[in-house]
Amino acid sequence: HLQLVEFGGGLAQPGGSLRLSCAVSGYTLDYNGIAWFRQAPGKDREGVSCLSITDNSTYYADSVQCRFTISRANTKKTVLLQMNDLKPEDTCFYYCAVCPTHVVPSYRFVPLIYDGWCPGTQVTFSS
Numbered sequence: 589h590l591q592l593v594e595f596g597g598g599l600a601q602p603g604g605s606l607r608l609s610c611a612v613s614g615y616t617l618d619y620n621g622i623a624w625f626r627q628a629p630g631k632d633r634e635g636v637s638c639l640s641i642t643d644n645s646t647y648y649a650d651s652v653q654c655r656f657t658i659s660r661a662n663t664k665k666t667v668l669l670q671m672n673d674l675k676p677e678d679t680c681f682y683y684c685a686v687c688p689t690h691v692v693p694s695y696r697f698v699p700l701i702y703d704g705w706c707p708g709t710q711v712t713f714s715s
Contacts, residue, residue: 592684597709600674608669609661610684610706621691622667623702624658626680626711635697636682637669642690649697651677671711679713 596608612619623638637658638647646658657670667684685702695701 592686592704592706594682594684594706594709597682597711599712599714600671600678601714602674602676604674605670605672606674606711607671608682608684608709608711610667610669612665612667612686612704619686619704620689621687621696621701622658623685623687623691623696624669625683625685625697625699626678627683627708628677628680633683633699635699638691638696639667640691640693640696645691645693647693647696674711674713676713679711681708681710683708 592610592612594608594610596606600606620641621638624636625633626636627633636649636652637656639658648656655673659668661668684706686704687702
């Protein structure tokens with residue numbers, strides 16, 4: 589069965605960096621998109637970054653543009669989210685999710701198109 593395992597959450601410092609990893613296993617099809625979402629207490633889940641495998645396009649939320657980078661590791665079963673210049677508002681629970689179909693850009697941050705989710709990892713800001 590599908591399993592997504594995240595690594596890399598933890599304490600972040602102002603202006604610091606963290607890298608999250610999402611390892612995908614048990615997926616019987618090649619997934620066509622993978623995205624990172626995050627959710628802060630009392631707020632809706634929001635899309636952070638998306639990678640379309642079919643055309644190698646990447647998408648970012650305005651709040652993380654130029655600070656976060658999504659990429660695939662050499663294994664191609666692991667997706668990375670490099671987070672630089674971290675800010676207090678980046679303190680959230682982060683999730684990765686896979687999409688079995690081509691990611692239409694206008695739907696890239698719509699949770700319903702993703703059918704596999706990891707349990708999530710916490711990124712906490714350390715003052």
